[in-house]
Amino acid sequence: MAFLILNWLTGAAAWFWLIRRYDRIDPEPYRAMLSVGILGGLVSGLVALEIMTLFESMVLGMSEGWMTAVENETATITELIILALETGLIEESCKALATIYFAKRLGEVDEPIDAVLYAMLVGLGFAVIENLNYAIEYGNGTLLWRNIFCIPGHVGYALLWGCGLAQAWFAKPGRPVLVTIAPTLLIAALLHAGYDYIAFTASNAAITVYAVIQLVALLWYAHRRLKALGRESPHLALGECSACRAKNPRGSQYCAACGESLVQEFYNICAECSHRIPIHARYCPNCGANISNMI
Ligand SMILES: [Zn+2]
Ligand SMILES: [Zn+2]
Known part of the structure; x- marks a missing residue:
């Protein structure tokens, strides 16, 4: 039992540490990250389970529960497709709604990366709670697989x-x-539904190949996206390059040290006063210049 808890906590802590590393310019406080992750994961997990149980018994007529139906191979192909789609749609929607609800209330969402960070933390919380459920049901052996493949799946989606x-x-x-x-x-x-459908139907070898490919693809995409988003911040100083942090003179549109554009995906540079302004702003909040006239 002690080993199971250690194994379970290691999986949660390792992914938490990895996610947090990307929030560099203005890191979110631990308290906010933990409360959004735990509360968001718990609430979305419970609500998703409730909705899915209702759906399965009322619409699919599977009173025995889907896990038993899949294990006993009593579910038809159509039922398995519906089950996979249902799981993907309901679980991801519940996680997203929980993030929207909790991140703004308990977190300090002031940079674009914060939205992604809290989304991943709710995904992590969801997966960690789900893992405990599986570990109790199937024992310690299942945790290693879930720590390596299912947690990054939930976090990546x-x-x-x-x-x-x-x-x-x-x-x-x-x-x-x-x-x-x-x-x-x-x-x-x-993507979530696709993974689940393969897990329901394919051989162990095929699931492993698919899980490895998905893991590598998600990690690669997440790393690229998080690195880019980690640079987008209103907290950078006037003229500061988000890539190399060099300070550039007023009026610069490109970094003199590394050539990177100072205009970003989420932030523009005001041509009048050089302030960093939100990409959607029509007037500069600092000097009042009309941004649409400049482009
Ligand atoms: Zn630079
Ligand atoms: Zn301005």
Whole structure:
């Protein structure tokens, strides 16, 4: 039992440490990260479980529960496809809604990367709680697989719609959040469903190959995206390059030290006063210059 708890906590702590490393310019406090991750994971996990149980018994008529149906091979192909789609859509939507609810209330969302960070933490919290459930049911052996493949799966899917959330909060604040995140949420849900369907139906060897490919792809994409987003911040000094942190003279549009553009995905540079301003701003909040006239 002690080994199981150690194994379980190691998986959670290792991924938490890895996620936090990317938040460099203005790191979020541990208290906020832990409370959003734990509360968001717990609430989204419980709500998702409740909705899925209702759906399975009322719509699919699977009163025995899907796990038993899959194990006993009593579920049909259509049922398995519906089960996979249901899991992907409901779990990702619940995680996203929990992130939207808790991140702004308990976190300090002031940089685009914060949206992605809290999304991943809710994904981590969700996976860690789910892992405990599986560990109790199937024992310690299942935890190693889940720590290596299922946690990054949940975190990686969350990163996808987390990027949508960063767009919603920092680039398109006038638009309903759910409209902006819908495409990325759908992609995450379909990837999640695809993995689950393969896990339900394929041989152990095929699942392993698929899980390794997905893990490498998600890690590669997450690393690239987080590195880029980690540089987007309103906390940089006037003329400071987000790539190499060199200080540039007023009016610079490119960094004199490394050539990187000072205009970013989420932040523009005011041509009048050189202040870093949100990409959606029509007037410079610092000097009042009309930004649309400059382009
Ligand atoms: Zn530079
Ligand atoms: Zn200005």
